[in-house]
Amino acid sequence: MTESNKPSLEVCLSPALLHLFDVKNSIVVIIDVLRATSTICTALYNGAAKVIPVATVEECVNIGRAIDGITAGERDGKVAEGLVHGNSPFEYPREFIENKTLVLTTTNGTKLLHMAKDAIQIITGSFPNISAVCDYLIAQNQNVILGCAAWKDRVNMEDTLFAGAVVNRIREHFDVNCDSAIAAETLYESAKTDIHQFMKQASHYKRLAKYGLEKDITYCLTPDGANILPIFKDGALVGV
Amino acid sequence: MTESNKPSLEVCLSPALLHLFDVKNSIVVIIDVLRATSTICTALYNGAAKVIPVATVEECVNIGRAIDGITAGERDGKVAEGLVHGNSPFEYPREFIENKTLVLTTTNGTKLLHMAKDAIQIITGSFPNISAVCDYLIAQNQNVILGCAAWKDRVNMEDTLFAGAVVNRIREHFDVNCDSAIAAETLYESAKTDIHQFMKQASHYKRLAKYGLEKDITYCLTPDGANILPIFKDGALVGV
Numbered sequence: 001m002t003e004s005n006k007p008s009l010e011v012c013l014s015p016a017l018l019h020l021f022d023v024k025n026s027i028v029v030i031i032d033v034l035r036a037t038s039t040i041c042t043a044l045y046n047g048a049a050k051v052i053p054v055a056t057v058e059e060c061v062n063i064g065r066a067i068d069g070i071t072a073g074e075r076d077g078k079v080a081e082g083l084v085h086g087n088s089p090f091e092y093p094r095e096f097i098e099n100k101t102l103v104l105t106t107t108n109g110t111k112l113l114h115m116a117k118d119a120i121q122i123i124t125g126s127f128p129n130i131s132a133v134c135d136y137l138i139a140q141n142q143n144v145i146l147g148c149a150a151w152k153d154r155v156n157m158e159d160t161l162f163a164g165a166v167v168n169r170i171r172e173h174f175d176v177n178c179d180s181a182i183a184a185e186t187l188y189e190s191a192k193t194d195i196h197q198f199m200k201q202a203s204h205y206k207r208l209a210k211y212g213l214e215k216d217i218t219y220c221l222t223p224d225g226a227n228i229l230p231i232f233k234d235g236a237l238v239g240v
Numbered sequence: 241m242t243e244s245n246k247p248s249l250e251v252c253l254s255p256a257l258l259h260l261f262d263v264k265n266s267i268v269v270i271i272d273v274l275r276a277t278s279t280i281c282t283a284l285y286n287g288a289a290k291v292i293p294v295a296t297v298e299e300c301v302n303i304g305r306a307i308d309g310i311t312a313g314e315r316d317g318k319v320a321e322g323l324v325h326g327n328s329p330f331e332y333p334r335e336f337i338e339n340k341t342l343v344l345t346t347t348n349g350t351k352l353l354h355m356a357k358d359a360i361q362i363i364t365g366s367f368p369n370i371s372a373v374c375d376y377l378i379a380q381n382q383n384v385i386l387g388c389a390a391w392k393d394r395v396n397m398e399d400t401l402f403a404g405a406v407v408n409r410i411r412e413h414f415d416v417n418c419d420s421a422i423a424a425e426t427l428y429e430s431a432k433t434d435i436h437q438f439m440k441q442a443s444h445y446k447r448l449a450k451y452g453l454e455k456d457i458t459y460c461l462t463p464d465g466a467n468i469l470p471i472f473k474d475g476a477l478v479g480v
Binding site: 013014016017020152153154155156157160177178179180182183186187189190191201202203204206 | 254256257392393394395396397400420422423427429430441442443444446
């Protein structure tokens with residue numbers, strides 16, 4: 001708690017900066033907008049029993065086999081060899097994913113999640129579940145770190161924008177004494193009237209658009225399409 | 241060089257991210273707006289022979305004694321024990337600093353400078369010498385990394401704003417495929433109509449204002465008050 005008697009709200013723009021934050025005494029929100037944390041909330045919203053995030057394709061294959069789960073993950077825009085599904089949220093409608101366990105390999109998001117393991121609580125956020133994330137954070141009255149998964153540790157636009165959108169919504173409940181949080185919020189304020197257009201400058205947009213994934217991008221940037229709260233418990237994300 | 245045949249322009253928001261950039265093939269601009277790189281250009285503009293940046297107070301004392309230099313540096317807003325002058329640009333008018341060597345200890349800026357030692361060239365930038373920096377970068381036609389010194393590795397507002405201001409001025413001459421650069425420029429665009437007011441939210445502003453240094457802050461955020469180019473050569477910054 002800070003002098004204001006409100007908990008702190010901070011933004012960590014890259015996993016390579018997480019050591020600068022007091023993870024142990026905070027709730028950490030893992031943010032990987034394109035597309036891991038968008039797909040995670042979508043699968044859970046559509047009734048998945050849980051989502052197990054893993055770092056490598058090998059781990060994904062092994063765990064998927066052991067628990068009869070749906071293995072998913074991409075490398076260079078294609079389903080990774082040995083896995084069955086991709087990273088798109090559209091691959092996980094209710095009729096497919098309900099009551100199943102998704103074993104998802106993502107590099108950036110999973111790495112950050114494991115780095116944050118000592119947090120009070122880990123949740124995941126993206127635009128499709130922004131309201132669930134904000135409502136939860138306000139209700140907890142704990143310090144919060146919005147952790148951007150970034151791209152190979154490089155700060156990225158979409159995760160920063162989502163962090164800024166959350167700051168914008170919940171700041172009155174927190175003490176915001178973090179330049180990254182103020183910068184992210186200002187960026188979001190500049191972008192919000194046409195966030196899709198704004199994102200066209202971003203490196204990840206260019207990467208995904210090359211694979212024909214504009215529809216994914218639009219979904220991942222749109223609020224509340226899958227408004228559920230994924231909480232990390234016993235190695236898996238479950239919907240609350 | 242990139243596909244566009246223009247050199248790249250990137251922004252590194254913290255020394256803790258510098259390893260992600262191709263320092264060896266770039267000009268690196270060290271940015272420590274409050275106040276190291278503002279004071280450096282001011283001293284050189286006012287005729288200092290050179291500025292030797294050092295990491296510790298001890299080193300500052302020893303080098304100062306060896307070369308009969310002006311030793312300067314602060315800890316917690318006061319001149320550090322054993323040194324003679326502080327970090328304020330106003331301590332270095334022409335009648336005092338002309339033809340002398342300033343030995344300056346700063347933690348964040350010096351650290352980054354040493355980390356960037358393999359760069360094609362190292363220069364320093366802040367608002368007081370923004371035009372000299374931009375003119376130089378355009379003329380070189382080399383890849384550029386705008387390196388923010390930050391605050392103990394945490395991203396800060398003032399260095400990010402300066403990086404954004406440079407991107408805003410020179411981007412047409414470069415290939416800007418870096419989300420940090422686009423974010424910094426957008427932030428600068430939001431702040432530029434009243435950058436002093438905008439900075440009042442920043443953590444460093446609050447720290448310095450506590451010490452009564454608003455006048456320093458205003459100077460450090462104002463363009464072209466000391467429009468000279470500090471270039472790092474043989475362990476010292478000299479004015480060009």
